[in-house]
Amino acid sequence: MKKQKTNAMRILESNKIPYIEHEYEHRKDDPVDGIHVAQTIGEPVERVYKTLVCTGSDKDNYVFMIPVDQELDLKKCAKAAHLKHIEMLPLKDLTKTTGYIRGGCSPLGMKKVFKTWIQEDAMLYDTIFFSGGKIGLQIEANANDLSKVIDIEFADLIKSAN
Template identity: 35%
Template sequence: MTPAIDSLKKAGVPFAVHQYSHDAHAESWGTEAADKLGLAPARVFKTLVVAQENGTLAVGIVPVAGLLDLKHLARALGCKKVAMADPKQVERSTGYVLGGVSPLGQKRRLATVIDHTAQQFETIFISAGRRGLEVEIAPDDLAAQLDARFAGIGK
């Protein structure tokens, strides 16, 4: 189906797939997912790719209702500064198009930090690798699959 879903199946991790009809004119892909699936925006997380000062890419996963705090993400990654990565670089590196970037099944595993608010939920929703497709997964299972850590990176 998508590399994200394939990676979860291969790992034997419990998850559920949720599909909705994507509107190409939606202003916010993450908010659209929450609205169309009838979910609280705090449970739906977006995958954001950043570039560290040395050019290395990394991932921050935050609720769609909030923003990524670049300073806090840099601190969690152990570097001085990060900036949002160039969209073309994101697509080349991850293999996904913007609005459908999943932290799972990327071409290369990137250092990943998940906002600590994910831990307050039994399951969260992340992109399954295509607009209109979400994966529901336990936060700890997601972190284990990505070798990620939790930190306060949202605002």
């Protein structure tokens, strides 16, 4: 049986960006959170990234990728985007804005290409993991390679442990 490609996989392939797909079983009652995903695929949480969509004070949308066990610092995100403030996109608007559902939101293949920031720690690893565009699929790729298909910057985006 032929595997079904997601938009994220097609984008990587058409740009000749190497990646590894990691499929995992997701049952109906499994939690839809990145820590569970990291445990399921057997990878450390610091290498598994979640994709979060925000709206800026300029009314544009922005994407931030951070390790699944971390929390987004909205003040740091606003500073990185050179905006007064930034807030999380309401979950009810996620699908109509990106084309993806919660738990399956990939930074690649959204309805529109949004400016994207990745937590700077991603540069420490040869590869990171992120959603392949559906629940049950993670893509492993080099974070720097993503700059070939989306406008990315690396920055400190996470809340500091106090």
